Amino acid sequence: MRLISIITSSIFLFFILSWVWMNYPETRSFTLDFVSKKKFNTLEVRYSAEAIMENNKRTLLKDSNHTFLEPDLKFHPYLLMEVKYNRTHDKTGEGIILWSLVDGEMVINTSSWEMTHGFKDCITYNADKENFKIINALATRGGSMDRENLSRILNVDNDILDSWIEGCRRKNLIVQNGNHYRLHFEKPKLQVMPETKVDHSIVTKAAKYASRINKRYRPAQIESIAKYAFGNDFAIRKKTEIYLPIYSIVVQNPDGSLMTTYFNALNGKKLSQTFHLE
Incomplete structure (x- = not known):
């Protein structure tokens, strides 16, 4: 009876640890760091x-x-x-x-x-694929562009463009000045x-x-x-x-x-x- 209890507990613990390992990258990182601490x-x-x-x-x-x-x-x-x-x-x-x-x-x-210079903020604010469509378009033009040229380069419907722009603004990745948009980094260096x-x-x-x-x-x-x-x-x-x-x-x-x-x-x-x- 005791043996069955030990086996059941071990299986349960294994599934718990497996779930933590799969769902918490920080745990994986900490564990790997601990294992490799000496070398x-x-x-x-x-x-x-x-x-x-x-x-x-x-x-x-x-x-x-x-x-x-x-x-x-x-x-x-x-x-x-x-x-x-x-x-x-x-x-x-x-x-x-x-x-x-x-x-x-x-x-x-x-x-x-x-x-x-600029990727750090992109990581911090969880920039996604759509955000980078705006970011890369602005980066190719020195970091700033008016809406007309942005629309022409990206070639998407106005509703989609508006949602992409607003997504970048919410994450503080771009700022608007009148009809112009610019990357919200000092001396951005992303076009590499x-x-x-x-x-x-x-x-x-x-x-x-x-x-x-x-x-x-x-x-x-x-x-x-x-x-x-x-x-x-x-x-x-x-x-x-x-x-x-x-x-x-x-x-x-x-x-x-x-x-x-x-x-x-x-x-x-x-x-x-x-x-x-x-």
């Missing part, structure tokens, strides 16, 4: 902290009263996707995309680590090729016991936005999570205050002040 894939560190400090010494240390403190190395999560897409009407393009799971933006090229330009080979290796930055976005959110943004012919062949090594270079000022600057350990370059390291 994860990271992009190769090409520049040491000492080399970066030496190369930027004149900029970071204003005089002899300013001193470097011990640098810190953290790892920033990205989604690496192998993709294919329509490069032209008669040619298919293939490549990879690096997309930040913290900033919500795509890396345009690895040399400067230039990134898009669906491929990260890689100026040197992407090498990954296993790392252990390192400090990792928490993810703000799930891979599934990145996948959805990429598919909406880049159209029906965009396909993701393979995806994996990798980490970018980031140095925190700290300078102590004469008054005891600290100034922290972040550097990309892959290309040795300073990161934007808007870069998130939390």
Whole structure:
């Protein structure tokens, strides 16, 4: 009798856990993170902290009263996707995309680590396929367009166009000024090729016991936005999570205050002040 009770309880628990696993992506993400906590894939560190400090010494240390403190190395999560897409009407393009799971933006090229601007809000406000019809149309014209040209480009009935526009306005993705509509991002950068330009080979290796930055976005959110943004012919062949090594270079000022600057350990370059390291 006791054996039957144990088996019944085990089956019930199995179905409960299966339901949670299938219906709660956060649970899957947490579990996978926990399992892989001791080991994860990271992009190769090409520049040491000492080399970066030496190369930027004149900029970071204003005089002899300013001193470097011990640098810190953290790892920033990205989604690496192998993709294919329509490069032209008669040619298919293939490549990879690096997309930040913290900033919500795509890396345009690895040399400067230039990134898009606007996808983060699209993820935050759950932009969908119809929203991106408006967003992409505006992006092709520098981010702004009047209703007449918008209607001509999209070639849909006025009722449908009105519903698409209103959907974007409700999500704060566009704003209206008279008869003109514009993207509601400062200096939007969305009209890009669906491929990260890689100026040197992407090498990954296993790392252990390192400090990792928490993810703000799930891979599934990145996948959805990429598919909406880049159209029906965009396909993701393979995806994996990798980490970018980031140095925190700290300078102590004469008054005891600290100034922290972040550097990309892959290309040795300073990161934007808007870069998130939390």
